[in-house]
Amino acid sequence: MDLFEYQGKQYFARYGIAVSPGGVADTVDEALAVAERVGYPVVVKAQVKVGGRGKAGGVKLAANADEVRTHAGTILGLDIKGHVVRRLWIERASDIAREYYASFTLDRPNKVHLGMLSAQGGVEIETVAQEDPDAIAMLSIDPVRGLDLATARRWVAEAGLDEEARAQAAELLVKLYECYTKGDCDLAEINPLILTTAGTVHALDAKVTLDENASYRHPEWDEFRATETEDPRERRAKEKGLNYIGLDGDVGIIANGAGLAMSTLDVVNQVGGSAANFLDIGGGANADVMAAALELINSDPKVKVIFVNVFGGITRVDEVATGVLEALGRVTITSPIVLRLDGTNAVEGRAILAPHLSDTLITEPTMLDAARRAVAIANA
Amino acid sequence: MSIFVDENTTVIVQGLTGGQGRFHGLRNRDYGTRVVAGVTPGKGGSDVEGIPVYNTVREAVDATGATASFVVVPPPFAAGAIMEAAEGGITFIVCITEGIPAQDEAVTYNRLVEEFPGVRLLGPNCPGIISPGKCNIGITSGDIALAGGPVGIVSRSGTLTYQALYELSVQGVGQTTCVGIGGDPVPGTNFIDCLSAFEADPETKAVMMIGEIGGSEEERAAEWITHHMTKPVVAYIAGVTAPPGRKMGHAGAIISGSKGTAQAKMAALSAAGVRVCQNPTEAGQAMVDIVASL
Structure with missing residues (x-):
C-alpha cells in the first residue's frame, strides 16, 4: 500500500523523524486555517500518489492568506497524470541550504536491506544513479544486526553530507531504518532530506510503501486504508476478498493461481486481445468464490467476454464446474463465458458442463484455444 | 535420482x-x-x-x-x-x-x-517439492506427476508448476524432482540452487524453469546457466503484459520502475542459450521434443 506524502510524514513522526509542521486540508478554508496555525510562508502541496507534482503545478509557495486561497483553489481538482487532487498538505516553508536523498528498501538479489544515501537530493534518484552513480552511497544492512549509530555516522561521511548535517542525519537515518523495519515498509524514502539555513535536518517529503502482509500487526494502518482512492472495481473486489487488479481491455479473466492468472493475460494478449483485469481466485474455487468472481467481472461495463482458466491440482475441476453452474444459477451474467478446465478430474468437470453448453457457455480444450475463442468473441 | x-x-x-x-x-x-x-x-x-x-x-x-x-x-x-x-x-x-x-x-x-x-x-509461499514416486512435501497433487525422470522442474508459481507437470506427464515424460521455490521477495531456495542440483544429478537430463516478473533471480540464473549448465533448459516467464508497480498476486511479482520485467528476463535467458517459450503449453511441447531427441 502506497501512502500519500502527508500519511508518510505522519508515519515518520511516529518514529521520531523530524518533518515540517503542517496539516491536511480538503477545502480552501481548511487550507487557510492550517496556514494560519503553522505560520507563513507555507507550501501548498497536492496529495497524489504520483511523481512530478511540482512540474505539474501541484506544489506552490504562499506568502500570505490571499496566496493560500489562490493556490489551494487552483490545485484542488487539478488533474496530475490522471490523478485528481482531492486533498492538500499545507506546511511551513523551509529555508533550504542543502538537499539530500535517503531511502531503505529490500535488496532482493542479496536478501539483505539496502540503504541509499546521496548528497544530491531533490531530483529523481534514478537520474542520479544513471548520471553519477558514485554520488550514491549504498549500504548493505544485515537484517539480523540492523543499523547502529556508529555505522550511520560513517555512512553520512562517506556520502559526503555537509559536516554540520552529519550528526543529525545519522540519528535520523537510524530512526528511518526503525520505521522501515518495525514499521513494515517495503520502501521508506525521503527526497529531499534537507539541511536548513538554521542548521537543522528534516524530511521535506515522504514516500512510503507498506507491506500489506504485515497489516495484521499494524491496526494503525486502518486510517491509511480508509483514504485509498482506488479503482471502484478493485474496491468491490477487496470487499469480496478477491485478488483483483483492474486493467483496460475487454476480456474478463478468472484464473486459479497468481502465475496462471498472469499467464492468462499474456496468452490473451498474444492472440490479439486485451485483458480487462487480473483475477486470481486461489486454490479453493468453490461456488461462492466463482459466483463472486463472475459477478464482479460482469459489473465491469468494458467486459465483452469472460475467460475462466482453471487448472485443477488440489482443486478438482468437477468441483469448479459445479461451482460455475451454481454461480450461474445465482447471478445473471450478460457476457459469454469461455472456460478452459484442465488437470485433476477435468474429464468429469467437462461432462458436468456438457448439457449446459450454449453460445454463451463455451468450453475449449487448451488455454490457447480458449484465449483465441474469447478474443474472437470480444472482437466480433 | x-x-x-x-x-x-x-x-x-x-x-x-x-x-x-x-x-x-x-x-x-x-x-x-x-x-x-x-x-x-x-x-x-x-x-x-x-x-x-x-x-x-x-x-x-x-x-x-x-x-x-x-x-x-x-x-x-x-x-x-x-x-x-x-x-x-x-x-x-x-x-x-x-x-x-x-x-x-x-x-x-x-x-x-x-x-x-x-x-x-x-519457500515460503511455495507449493513444495515432489520427487514422483518417492516423496511429496507440500500441496502439489501427486496424481499429475510421473515418476522416472528425466526432467527437473523449478518454478516460482504454483499453478504453472502443476500445469508444467501435467503437460509433461500426459505425454509420458516423467520428472526427477519438481521444486516450487515460491513467489515471495525473499525465497529460501532460488533458481540457481535448483539448477546446480539438477546439473549435478545424473538422472536429470533437462530442466524446465518457470519464472515470473519481479526481482532479478531469472537474470542471475541466466548468468549461472551461461557458465555452468550443460543440460538443456526450457523456460517460460509469466507476466509479459503485467502493469508496472502492481503486485500480481504474489508478493514478489512486481515490476519496480523498469526493473523485473518479463521481457528483460526472457532476453537474458535466451542469451544464455535457454529455449524461451511464449506460453506454458509451448514450453511443455518444447520439453517433450527435447526429451525425444536425447
Whole structure:
C-alpha cells in the first residue's frame, strides 16, 4: 500500500523523524486555517500518489492568506497524470541550504536491506544513479544486526553530507531504518532530506510503501486504508476478498493461481486481445468464490467476454464446474463465458458442463484455444 | 535420482493438527512420503490418523530422527516455526505459508544462513517439492506427476508448476524432482540452487524453469546457466503484459520502475542459450521434443 506524502510524514513522526509542521486540508478554508496555525510562508502541496507534482503545478509557495486561497483553489481538482487532487498538505516553508536523498528498501538479489544515501537530493534518484552513480552511497544492512549509530555516522561521511548535517542525519537515518523495519515498509524514502539555513535536518517529503502482509500487526494502518482512492472495481473486489487488479481491455479473466492468472493475460494478449483485469481466485474455487468472481467481472461495463482458466491440482475441476453452474444459477451474467478446465478430474468437470453448453457457455480444450475463442468473441 | 529429498526422507509436519496441515500432511503420507510426526504446541501426546503429535520440533526429532519439516502455520507464527525447525535439528524446511511479512522473511533467511548454514529452506509461499514416486512435501497433487525422470522442474508459481507437470506427464515424460521455490521477495531456495542440483544429478537430463516478473533471480540464473549448465533448459516467464508497480498476486511479482520485467528476463535467458517459450503449453511441447531427441 502506497501512502500519500502527508500519511508518510505522519508515519515518520511516529518514529521520531523530524518533518515540517503542517496539516491536511480538503477545502480552501481548511487550507487557510492550517496556514494560519503553522505560520507563513507555507507550501501548498497536492496529495497524489504520483511523481512530478511540482512540474505539474501541484506544489506552490504562499506568502500570505490571499496566496493560500489562490493556490489551494487552483490545485484542488487539478488533474496530475490522471490523478485528481482531492486533498492538500499545507506546511511551513523551509529555508533550504542543502538537499539530500535517503531511502531503505529490500535488496532482493542479496536478501539483505539496502540503504541509499546521496548528497544530491531533490531530483529523481534514478537520474542520479544513471548520471553519477558514485554520488550514491549504498549500504548493505544485515537484517539480523540492523543499523547502529556508529555505522550511520560513517555512512553520512562517506556520502559526503555537509559536516554540520552529519550528526543529525545519522540519528535520523537510524530512526528511518526503525520505521522501515518495525514499521513494515517495503520502501521508506525521503527526497529531499534537507539541511536548513538554521542548521537543522528534516524530511521535506515522504514516500512510503507498506507491506500489506504485515497489516495484521499494524491496526494503525486502518486510517491509511480508509483514504485509498482506488479503482471502484478493485474496491468491490477487496470487499469480496478477491485478488483483483483492474486493467483496460475487454476480456474478463478468472484464473486459479497468481502465475496462471498472469499467464492468462499474456496468452490473451498474444492472440490479439486485451485483458480487462487480473483475477486470481486461489486454490479453493468453490461456488461462492466463482459466483463472486463472475459477478464482479460482469459489473465491469468494458467486459465483452469472460475467460475462466482453471487448472485443477488440489482443486478438482468437477468441483469448479459445479461451482460455475451454481454461480450461474445465482447471478445473471450478460457476457459469454469461455472456460478452459484442465488437470485433476477435468474429464468429469467437462461432462458436468456438457448439457449446459450454449453460445454463451463455451468450453475449449487448451488455454490457447480458449484465449483465441474469447478474443474472437470480444472482437466480433 | 532426485534433488533435496528422496524415498528415505522422514518428515514432520508443523501444524499437523490444523485444517490445512491435516489435509496436506495426510495427502503427503498417502502419496508414500514418510510422514513420521506432527508438531503442535500443547497437543503433544495426541495423534492425527496414527501420526504422533509432539509439543516441540526437538521432541519430534528426538523421537523419530526426522530430517525434514513441512511448515503449515499461519503467517504470524511462520518465522518462529522455521527457526524452531532449524534449532530442533531439521535440515530441510518446506514452508507453504502465504502472507509472511517481508521483514520477517529477511530476518529469518539471514538467521538461517548465519546460524544454521547446513539448513535449506524452501519457500515460503511455495507449493513444495515432489520427487514422483518417492516423496511429496507440500500441496502439489501427486496424481499429475510421473515418476522416472528425466526432467527437473523449478518454478516460482504454483499453478504453472502443476500445469508444467501435467503437460509433461500426459505425454509420458516423467520428472526427477519438481521444486516450487515460491513467489515471495525473499525465497529460501532460488533458481540457481535448483539448477546446480539438477546439473549435478545424473538422472536429470533437462530442466524446465518457470519464472515470473519481479526481482532479478531469472537474470542471475541466466548468468549461472551461461557458465555452468550443460543440460538443456526450457523456460517460460509469466507476466509479459503485467502493469508496472502492481503486485500480481504474489508478493514478489512486481515490476519496480523498469526493473523485473518479463521481457528483460526472457532476453537474458535466451542469451544464455535457454529455449524461451511464449506460453506454458509451448514450453511443455518444447520439453517433450527435447526429451525425444536425447
